Amino acid sequence: MSKKHLKFxxxxxxxxxxxxxxxxxxxxxxxxxxxxxxxGGSSMPWWAWPFILxxxxxxxGIVAVLGGVGGGVLFVPIIGGFFPFHIDFVRGAxxxxxxxxxxxxxPGLLKKGMADLRLAIPVxxxxxxxxxxxxxxxxxxxxxxxxxALGGTILGxxxxxxxxxxxxxxxxxxxxxxxxxxxxxxxxxxxxTGQDINWKIHRTPQGLATFIIIGVMxxxxxxxxxxxxVPVLNLMMGAPLKVSVxxxxxxxxxxxxxxxxxxxxxxxxxxxxxxxxxxxxxLGSIVGVRxxxxxxxxxxxxxxxxxxxxxxxxxxxxxxxxxx
Amino acid sequence: xxxxxxxxxEQLAYAKLLDLGMKVGLLMLVVTFFIYVFGIFTPHIPVxxxxxxxxxxxxxxxxxxxxxxxxxxxxxxxxxxxxxxxxIVFLAGVTILCYIRIIPILFRKKDTIYAFxxxxxxxxxxxxxxxxxxxxxx
Numbered sequence: 001m002s003k004k005h006l007k008f009x010x011x012x013x014x015x016x017x018x019x020x021x022x023x024x025x026x027x028x029x030x031x032x033x034x035x036x037x038x039x040g041g042s043s044m045p046w047w048a049w050p051f052i053l054x055x056x057x058x059x060x061g062i063v064a065v066l067g068g069v070g071g072g073v074l075f076v077p078i079i080g081g082f083f084p085f086h087i088d089f090v091r092g093a094x095x096x097x098x099x100x101x102x103x104x105x106x107p108g109l110l111k112k113g114m115a116d117l118r119l120a121i122p123v124x125x126x127x128x129x130x131x132x133x134x135x136x137x138x139x140x141x142x143x144x145x146x147x148x149a150l151g152g153t154i155l156g157x158x159x160x161x162x163x164x165x166x167x168x169x170x171x172x173x174x175x176x177x178x179x180x181x182x183x184x185x186x187x188x189x190x191x192x193t194g195q196d197i198n199w200k201i202h203r204t205p206q207g208l209a210t211f212i213i214i215g216v217m218x219x220x221x222x223x224x225x226x227x228x229x230v231p232v233l234n235l236m237m238g239a240p241l242k243v244s245v246x247x248x249x250x251x252x253x254x255x256x257x258x259x260x261x262x263x264x265x266x267x268x269x270x271x272x273x274x275x276x277x278x279x280x281x282x283l284g285s286i287v288g289v290r291x292x293x294x295x296x297x298x299x300x301x302x303x304x305x306x307x308x309x310x311x312x313x314x315x316x317x318x319x320x321x322x323x324x
Numbered sequence: 325x326x327x328x329x330x331x332x333x334e335q336l337a338y339a340k341l342l343d344l345g346m347k348v349g350l351l352m353l354v355v356t357f358f359i360y361v362f363g364i365f366t367p368h369i370p371v372x373x374x375x376x377x378x379x380x381x382x383x384x385x386x387x388x389x390x391x392x393x394x395x396x397x398x399x400x401x402x403x404x405x406x407x408x409x410x411x412i413v414f415l416a417g418v419t420i421l422c423y424i425r426i427i428p429i430l431f432r433k434k435d436t437i438y439a440f441x442x443x444x445x446x447x448x449x450x451x452x453x454x455x456x457x458x459x460x461x462x
Contacts, residue, residue, distance in 0.1 A: 271408030
């Protein structure tokens, strides 16, 4: 990243932070909604939490890119565990954060041919339908149950991240009948080796069935689902790793769209949370990508795993009423 | 070099529209958030009252703030906070537009199965966006 770009990003972050803080002076206190009595109110001014949210999501954007995870999977357990926002709004914001990230990455991945529309379309129709069901279940469940299930899921993700193997070019001896009928195959150009990689997939029915569960979980917890998409596309269905990662990222723009609509239509979206989160994580991701181009510190992945372990435990204990 | 090295026509059309929609949506989000926090339009919930609302479960929040679900926000779009729903639903709607964009291309290429899957996807997303599906609440 050039010094000019870094200066611009630093300037953008400072401007946004000043903008949030100074808004306390200008913001109107007249409103149509009834005024609720303050119960056990924090001594912090109202703008402090959105401001901290912006800073934390900015850092989260950097860490997520360097750690190779989506922003949503960090957002929900960390913001849900350590911020005063109710888990309903955290999940709504989490989905929109994951959606914004996927929308931003999608065009480039599609144009380069890394994300594959033919692979994504059948998967998306299943995952997005099931994400609707997941979102409705998630909004109907009590917060403690959601926190327990979320904690368990996050700890499961930690396990997957810690032990799951990845296969750069999985061996697919023969494409299955369904993927052959749907003509799901491709060639992509591997820049690092200069080779054109032919790929095809197998176990398509099993893979599609797995996306029923992934879709429900994505909608229920507002996590995004890259952590599950990639192993299924890569290890189960046999797509090359780069195609799996790119298609997974693009896929989130469809899966999270359907779940996000349910949260929006059920009122679980607070603009004061959503806007700083999206802007923070997008700016952080830009910085993260630039850092990644120069170096990839291996320790970051362990930091991400540790953060998820801590946040997942926090969600679990919060749900169980042990650590409120 | 195989043709498949190049992204397909529908993939490029999808990407182009997605790119445009994402940029417009994010720009709108920054602008409407600016309008909101600077109180240019009076918000439905006073910003200094927000800490009393964001800790509530969504059902209690809706009741306390006298907010209705579904597309009722459209009638409140003149209020600073609800103004932000325009970019949010725009970002949530971009994918629907992208799918609609590629359906004619798929039909023209006689890729009927994918055209029908794309139509089903549009129907699924429109159903989600319609506000017909309500959560049971807790």
